[in-house]
Amino acid sequence: MQSGCRRGRGLGWWHGHIRGYGYRMTAQREAVLEIMTKTREHLSAEDIYHQLHNLYPNIGLTTIYRTLELLVDTGLVYKFDFGDGRARYEISEGPDSPDHHHHLVCTCCGKITNYTDFIDKERKLLNETEMGLSKKFNFKITNHLIQFYGLCEKCNKDEK
Amino acid sequence: MQSGCRRGRGLGWWHGHIRGYGYRMTAQREAVLEIMTKTREHLSAEDIYHQLHNLYPNIGLTTIYRTLELLVDTGLVYKFDFGDGRARYEISEGPDSPDHHHHLVCTCCGKITNYTDFIDKERKLLNETEMGLSKKFNFKITNHLIQFYGLCEKCNKDEK
DNA sequence: ATGATAATGGAAATCATTATCAATAAGGAG
DNA sequence: CTCCTTATTGATAATGATTTCCATTATCAT
CATH class of the missing domain: 1.10.10.10 (Winged helix-like DNA-binding domain superfamily/Winged helix DNA-binding domain)
Structure with a gap:
């Protein structure tokens, strides 16, 4: 490397x-x-x-x-x-690194799962959105946060 | 209403x-x-x-x-x-309400700006992502968070 | 109206994070 | 390599948002 x-x-x-x-x-x-x-x-x-x-x-x-x-x-x-x-x-890793990921947060046990899937699509949307918002609100965007919340496999089972 | x-x-x-x-x-x-x-x-x-x-x-x-x-x-x-x-x-307002919005957060003065633009595109991507992630990780997604950080118009000016 | 019990509020307790400040160590100058 | 300025450290105390406790009060099913 x-x-x-x-x-x-x-x-x-x-x-x-x-x-x-x-x-x-x-x-x-x-x-x-x-x-x-x-x-x-x-x-x-x-x-x-x-x-x-x-x-x-x-x-x-x-x-x-x-x-x-x-x-x-x-x-x-x-x-x-x-x-x-x-x-x-x-x-x-830097937002452009192949290791760049976002997180799934289990609201029950707190487990964090990294995911890299969909990152490309997300990045595309985020770029568009950032540009649009920057222009509309004169807001200089430097960073963003995306997170999903829910139940991990284990907690989901246990709940039944 | x-x-x-x-x-x-x-x-x-x-x-x-x-x-x-x-x-x-x-x-x-x-x-x-x-x-x-x-x-x-x-x-x-x-x-x-x-x-x-x-x-x-x-x-x-x-x-x-x-x-x-x-x-x-x-x-x-x-x-x-x-x-x-x-x-x-x-x-x-509920994530499907027309009032549903996300936030721009000014990291300098803390000002919060609501925006509803791009929400449709976002929703589309989020739905896809949620479905994909749910399937892949057996994670039951119930919620999500998107936020942009940066400098609001005023703070951006003042910085110069 | 009455009673079982959920909800309140004031004070004290938690707990992550910051501020203080004297002691220590990094690293540029010589 | 040694000295000196100054950034950095670490122990302790302070802060501040949120919770816990618990005796008192209010809600609402009967």
């Missing part, structure tokens, strides 16, 4: 990105990114905190929050609200 | 709905609905609380929250998260 970009010192590909924004690279930020890139789950700040606590017993929850904010601001991470009262984060 | 349904006693059209779910009709619920139906704004629980405080000085914020939860559960009201740290509520 992008293995050709690896440097001898084992720096993550995100170093340049972070430094480019004028931020310093720290072990804590490294650690958070390490975790984010290795999972497809939708972690909360506390999830990350707990996972890191083994490796870095002294890392503070505050730092996790601050780091996540930074990562969201620089576009490395997406922040989501699935309605369970805490924010959830996921590494950004 | 639906004025033919009015009864002599001035009961809101929602009485039957609420009673139908086995809930009692109270002055407080009446009052919250009264406000919700008279505005196109996206009120928070506290907004409603303050607006009601003039008429019902003794109404409790707790009751507002409980009432809103009830109204959401019975489908009379939609609950939204526009990212400003508090839930916002809006009377439901």
Whole structure:
């Protein structure tokens, strides 16, 4: 994939990105990114905190929050609200990446299912809509959110 | 419109709905609905609380929250998260109503703009997507959320 | 009108997220 | 490589929206 970009010192590909924004690279930020890139789950700040606590017993929850904010601001991470009262984060693949996906949220058990199907059609509609709305309302659209809610297979069965 | 349904006693059209779910009709619920139906704004629980405080000085914020939860559960009201740290509520017109709309959220000043354009195209795509996803993941979709984020006309100007 | 029970409201509790601030560490200059 | 400026960290306290508790009150079927 992008293995050709690896440097001898084992720096993550995100170093340049972070430094480019004028931020310093720290072990804590490294650690958070390490975790984010290795999972497809939708972690909360506390999830990350707990996972890191083994490796870095002294890392503070505050730092996790601050780091996540930074990562969201620089576009490395997406922040989501699935309605369970805490924010959830996921590494950004960019809206044009083939990995770009949206979410099905089970309103019963909270399970999140990623889907990539229909993304192309969605993207087409979204582009049209964004252009139309931008023009009509003079609204400069920078982002969008699509989410489906319902019952996952398991909860749907259990309900009967 | 639906004025033919009015009864002599001035009961809101929602009485039957609420009673139908086995809930009692109270002055407080009446009052919250009264406000919700008279505005196109996206009120928070506290907004409603303050607006009601003039008429019902003794109404409790707790009751507002409980009432809103009830109204959401019975489908009379939609609950939204526009990212400003508090839930916002809006009377439901039903996803098939001609008043059904989605939202543009200004990430700078928080302004919410309703739009009804493109809703038809959206609905078409959403239906297809919902059917496809339901089948593929055995996920029973009951609801969806679409939101656009960006800068409203004013904030976009001010930024320059 | 009466009684069973749902609903209310005020205060206290939760809980995710932020603010504060002294101590620490990153990284550019020399 | 070392020093120094300044961003970053982490422990703790604060915040603020939403919930929980529970004694009091109001609804409505009978």
